[in-house]
Amino acid sequence: MNKQHDDKIVERLKQSIHPADFELQRDLWPQMLHRLQEHSAAVPWFDWALLAALALWLCLAPGTIPVLLYHL
Amino acid sequence: MPALEQQSDLLWQFAHGELDAFEALFREFQGQVYRWIVRMVRDPAVAEDLTIETFWRIHRAHARFDPQRSFAAWARRIATNVALDYLKMDHLKSARTQESLPEDVPAAAMPNPGVQRDIRERTARAFRQLPAKLQVTATLALIEEEPYKDIAEVLGISVGAVKLRVFRALRILRRKLRQMGIEP
Numbered sequence: 001m002n003k004q005h006d007d008k009i010v011e012r013l014k015q016s017i018h019p020a021d022f023e024l025q026r027d028l029w030p031q032m033l034h035r036l037q038e039h040s041a042a043v044p045w046f047d048w049a050l051l052a053a054l055a056l057w058l059c060l061a062p063g064t065i066p067v068l069l070y071h072l
Numbered sequence: 073m074p075a076l077e078q079q080s081d082l083l084w085q086f087a088h089g090e091l092d093a094f095e096a097l098f099r100e101f102q103g104q105v106y107r108w109i110v111r112m113v114r115d116p117a118v119a120e121d122l123t124i125e126t127f128w129r130i131h132r133a134h135a136r137f138d139p140q141r142s143f144a145a146w147a148r149r150i151a152t153n154v155a156l157d158y159l160k161m162d163h164l165k166s167a168r169t170q171e172s173l174p175e176d177v178p179a180a181a182m183p184n185p186g187v188q189r190d191i192r193e194r195t196a197r198a199f200r201q202l203p204a205k206l207q208v209t210a211t212l213a214l215i216e217e218e219p220y221k222d223i224a225e226v227l228g229i230s231v232g233a234v235k236l237r238v239f240r241a242l243r244i245l246r247r248k249l250r251q252m253g254i255e256p
Contacts (some may be wrong), residue, residue: 003100005151006242009242009245009249010242012191012195012249012254013214013215013245014215015195016191016192016193016195016196016199017114017195017211017215019111019217020110020114020216021109022107022110022119023103023106023107023109024102024103024120027099027102028120028123028124029102030182031099031124032098032124032128035128036091036131039128057163
């Protein structure tokens with residue numbers, strides 16, 4: 001009985017939703033390239049956090065600036 | 073150079089992060105990935121965006137790719153995850169806004185005049201409300217008629233699990249249709 005019900009539902013489903021038969025109409029490479037360039041130009045958040053921590057450190061302890069410059 | 077060797081070189085170059093190799097693979101497989109995604113999300117415009125997202129994830133994961141294995145199978149698996157993520161988000165959004173989902177691929181005119189357009193639309197809507205994992209599995213198995221073995225492979229589950237998901241999808245769908253006053 002359940003099998004019969006399932007078959008009926010599947011049949012109804014197939015009548016309601018047609019198999020998707022689409023082909024890609026255009027080359028997506030330009031969009032892909034744009035996405036790649038966008039992300040390679042972006043600075044990771046961790047780098048910004050490090051920079052902010054360094055700036056804060058230098059503000060709080062300006063005496064360390066010559067030491068830092070010496071070691072660079 | 074033989075084609076197989078050339079392909080193997082290309083995959084090796086891709087795994088080592090060469091952009092030219094990635095471009096060659098993108099151009100070769102974009103159509104295949106798109107067709108796979110559109111079968112799951114059933115919206116051509118969304119499928120284009122998700123194809124880009126799939127290749128973006130492929131690009132980021134290049135170092136984890138094993139050039140000895142099939143690129144097509146790997147890409148298909150990533151594409152399936154991307155489509156699943158999209159459908160989950162889409163379900164969340166529609167649950168929040170309580171808006172109806174976008175229209176599905178229209179069904180072809182059926183020879184059975186007893187099947188009303190309204191019933192077909194409500195059936196399709198009920199189907200789209202299924203949990204993403206069940207919806208994708210049932211779409212591939214029942215509508216696209218993909219072999220269970222292939223579905224299991226892309227979803228990273230066993231054939232038995234695919235059957236179970238299809239069974240659960242049908243059970244939920246039957247309940248939803250009953251609630252809508254549609255008897256199977």
